[in-house]
Structures are given as C-alpha cells and as structure tokens.
Amino acid sequence: MRKLIPLVFALAPMLAAAQDLKVALIAGKTGILEPYARETExxxxxxxxxxxxxxxxxNGRKLKVIVKDDQSKPDQGRTLLAEAYDDDKVDIAVGTSSSGSAIAMLPIAAEYKKILVVEPAVADAIxxxxxxxxIFxxxxxxxxxxxxxxSTFKQGSVAFLAQDYAFGKDAVAAAREALRLTGSRANVVHEEYAPQNATDFTASAQRLFDKLKDAPQPxxxxxxxxxxxxMNKIADMKPERYGITLAPGGNILPVLKTWKSFAGTEGTIYYYYGFPKNKMNDWFVAEHMKRYKKPPDMFTAGGFTAASAVYTALAKTGGGNTQNMIAAMEGMEFDTPKGKMHFRKEDHQAMQPMYHFxxxxxxxxxxxxLELVRExxxxxxxxxxxNKR
Structure with a gap:
C-alpha cells in the first residue's frame, strides 16, 4: 500500500486539471478591427x-478562457487556432474579428475535429x-x-459603397440577392469598392453620384x-444635391455618435442596447453602464451571445466528445441579449432578429x-x- 500512495498523489493534480473546461477566444486585438475585438472579449x-x-x-467544473490575438491576419488565425486545439487542449474555440481570418481558420477546425464558434465575422462563405x-x-x-x-428598400435606385475585401464584396453580393428575395422593386445601379483603410472618398463618391443622379427615385x-x-465624408459632398439619401448599416456606438446631424436617417442594425426588452439585456446594459460608463455595443452583445452558445453547449455535453457536442448544438436554442436564438441544423447559422432604426x-x-422603427x-x-453537407 505504501508504494501506491505516491502514485495516487502524483495522479491527483492530473485528474483535477482534466476537470477544467477550456475555451479559446481568438480576436483581432491589434489592427483596424481592434475596437471590435475589445468589445467581443x-x-x-x-x-x-x-x-x-x-x-x-x-456543473462544478472550472471554466478557463484563453484569449489570443490574431491581428486580423489569416496566417496568424490559422496558427493560433491550431495551437489552441493542439497545445491548449481547448474543448471549443471562438473567433474571430476579420472574415478573412475566420475563413482561413475553418479548415483547421475540420483538421482537428474540434468546434469553432464564429463571432463576429459575417462573410456568407463561413x-x-x-x-x-x-463550424457554428x-x-x-x-x-x-x-x-x-x-426590407426597407421597396422601390427606386440603390448604389453601394463598400470595402474592397471579403467582408465588403460578400455584403454587397448578399444585399443584391436580398433585394430579389424580399421582392423589392429597387434597382441596383452601381457598386463601388474602396481600399479597407481609405480616407479620401472624393473619386468614389463622384462615381456613385454620377450613377445615381438620373436614376429613378428614391x-x-x-x-x-x-x-x-x-458617412460624414460622403455627406460633406452634399449627395442631397442629386436627391440621394444615405443609408448607413449598423455600426458601433463611437461611430453612431458622429451621425447626430443626420436626424431622421434610417438604417438597419444587428443590436442597439435600447431595443431588446428582456431580463438578460437589462442586466447587461445596467452592468456595462456601471463598469464602463457607457452602454454595451454591437460587438459586446455578439461576445455575450457567443458566450451563451458556448455555455449552453458545454452544460449540455460536458465538452470533450466533439460529435456529442455537434449533435447537441444542431438546432440548439440559447438565450442572448437579443432574445432567444437557435442554430439552424442545416448550416449551423444562428437565426436571429434584426432592427430597423x-x-x-x-x-x-x-x-x-437611435429609435426603433421595427424589430x-x-x-x-x-x-x-x-453549404454542402
């Protein structure tokens, strides 16, 4: 018996460590998307x-979060996700800020046969x-x-200004198809793409104005x-001279604050802290205000949502067995600051409401x-x- 005691003591720390649930959170904490990454975390x-x-x-097991910065670089994203699965032995991973980096990470999840919850990258290809x-x-x-x-463009003419990379091109392609799917009679007259870090929009705006100015209204x-x-730079060029109205997509609060002179302008958004009415969002807004002296933002809500999906999956399965986790997560419903969401079984996309503001x-x-026009x-x-299953 005495000879077995040292072995029991030697195994005890290993058994305790095995009980920890590990989650990797990968985000672009440096670079142009740093504000998004900070909010997500x-x-x-x-x-x-x-x-x-x-x-x-x-369920009594310690939860450990390992945060990694991929700098919104695809190569770095791949490396860090492999490291999380291989070296850190995480049960599940979440990431990342850039669609380009997220797309690069997808094959790594398949290679290691481990789940990756994508947040906040939006490219449809994911x-x-x-x-x-x-991939969820x-x-x-x-x-x-x-x-x-x-759903807000019923007729008239539409043109798009977007960034010249995966997110921008994907978003415009989706917007074009969305007009068809919703039965809109609006006609797309031009697509304009500018560099991701562009600061001068004079030429881009003039091309857009030239295409729109004689097109059917609105x-x-x-x-x-x-x-x-x-948006402010485009507005300074006075598109109203040509009867052109700007329609911004949703953005983070520091950007929305710069749009005060556009009272009455309408758009659509993923989340605005004052719109959802539920217990979780009430806590989220009040606690965030207490800690940071400002309300939670779009990507803060996205981070919370990803946490809820991860928590629900791990609570249901205990982690470990990926196939059991996939089975539990397909069709899984989970609470979020926006209300209940669920993962569509066919492609693991979270189905959720949006907001017209x-x-x-x-x-x-x-x-x-912002004021809510309609959920x-x-x-x-x-x-x-x-997707192809």
Whole structure:
C-alpha cells in the first residue's frame, strides 16, 4: 500500500486539471478591427459571468478562457487556432474579428475535429461554400444584414459603397440577392469598392453620384463599412444635391455618435442596447453602464451571445466528445441579449432578429442615438442554405 500512495498523489493534480473546461477566444486585438475585438472579449467575459452567476464554472467544473490575438491576419488565425486545439487542449474555440481570418481558420477546425464558434465575422462563405460540420456561427451573416436592409428598400435606385475585401464584396453580393428575395422593386445601379483603410472618398463618391443622379427615385446610397465609417465624408459632398439619401448599416456606438446631424436617417442594425426588452439585456446594459460608463455595443452583445452558445453547449455535453457536442448544438436554442436564438441544423447559422432604426432628432444624452422603427423577426429573413453537407 505504501508504494501506491505516491502514485495516487502524483495522479491527483492530473485528474483535477482534466476537470477544467477550456475555451479559446481568438480576436483581432491589434489592427483596424481592434475596437471590435475589445468589445467581443468584454461581452464574452460578461456573458460567462452572468451565465455562471460569477462562479466561472459549469456543473462544478472550472471554466478557463484563453484569449489570443490574431491581428486580423489569416496566417496568424490559422496558427493560433491550431495551437489552441493542439497545445491548449481547448474543448471549443471562438473567433474571430476579420472574415478573412475566420475563413482561413475553418479548415483547421475540420483538421482537428474540434468546434469553432464564429463571432463576429459575417462573410456568407463561413456558413456557405467554406463551411464544414465543425463550424457554428453566432454572428449574423452578410445575408441577414442584406435582408434586413432590403426590407426597407421597396422601390427606386440603390448604389453601394463598400470595402474592397471579403467582408465588403460578400455584403454587397448578399444585399443584391436580398433585394430579389424580399421582392423589392429597387434597382441596383452601381457598386463601388474602396481600399479597407481609405480616407479620401472624393473619386468614389463622384462615381456613385454620377450613377445615381438620373436614376429613378428614391435614390439610396448604402454604405457598408467596417471600422472608421466614411458617412460624414460622403455627406460633406452634399449627395442631397442629386436627391440621394444615405443609408448607413449598423455600426458601433463611437461611430453612431458622429451621425447626430443626420436626424431622421434610417438604417438597419444587428443590436442597439435600447431595443431588446428582456431580463438578460437589462442586466447587461445596467452592468456595462456601471463598469464602463457607457452602454454595451454591437460587438459586446455578439461576445455575450457567443458566450451563451458556448455555455449552453458545454452544460449540455460536458465538452470533450466533439460529435456529442455537434449533435447537441444542431438546432440548439440559447438565450442572448437579443432574445432567444437557435442554430439552424442545416448550416449551423444562428437565426436571429434584426432592427430597423431611425436616428433620433431629440437625443437626451450622448448615447441616446437611435429609435426603433421595427424589430425584424428571424422569420422574415429567409437566409438561403448554401453549404454542402
């Protein structure tokens, strides 16, 4: 018996460590999408705090989050995800900020046969042509954005300004198709793509104005942009001279704050803190205000949503067995600050509502920016299934 005691003691730490549940959170914490990454991490940690009542455990097992910065670089994203699966032995991974990096990570999840929850990257290919069965997405996709916007364009002429990379091109393609799927009679007259870090929009705007100015009314210029938004610069060129109305996509609060002079302008958005009415969002808004002196933002809500999906999956399965987790997550319903979502079984896309907003004329404080025109339910967003199972 004495000879067995040292062995028992030697195994005890290993057994204890095996009980930990590990999650990797990969985000572009440096580079142009750093604000998105920072919000995602904040929301993710707040979500786990709420869901575990501050204990950071699931069914008595300690929950450990390993945060990694892929700098929004595809090569770095691939490397870090492989490291999370291979070296860190995570049960599940979440990421990332850039659609380009997220797409590069998808084959790594398949190679290691481990689940990747995509948040907040939106490119349709993630749950479409590039998808594999290990991929689940809590983020909305470009088509959901497009369908929401298309529901507000009933007729007239539309042109797009977007960034010249995966997100921008994917979003415009989705917007075009969304107009068809929603039965809109609006005609797309031009697509304009500018460099991701562009600061001068003079030439781009003039081309857009030239295409729109003689087109049937109403004339709408939709701006689809990640990072510092060019709407103010486009507005300075006075598109109203040509009867052109700007239609911004949703953006983070620091950007929305710069749009106060556009009272009455309408658009669609993934999340705005004042729109959802539920217990989880009430806690989220109040706690975020207490800690950070401002309300939660789009990507903070996305991080919380990803945390809820991860928590629900691990609570149901205990992690470990990937096939059991996939079976549990297909069709899985989970609570979020936007209300209940579920993963569509066919392509693992989270089905969710969107919001039609109007920029407020009378704003009571620096964050009182938008009023709700209408919540657009998931049932009105017929997202096509494009993956190959």
């Amino acid at each position: 904040t929301g993710f940690m707040m979500g786990l705090e709420y869901l575990t009542s501050g204990k950071m455990d699931i 749950t479409g042509a590039k998808w594999n069965k290990y 997405r809590t983020a909305r996709n470009s088509m959901q954005d497009g369908l929401a916007a298309a 004339r709408v210029l939709q701006i689809i942009w990640a990072g510092p938004n060019p 109007r920029i407020k004329k009378d704003q009571k404080d620096e964050w009182d920016l 657009i339910p998931a049932s009105e967003l017929p997202v096509p299934i494009r």
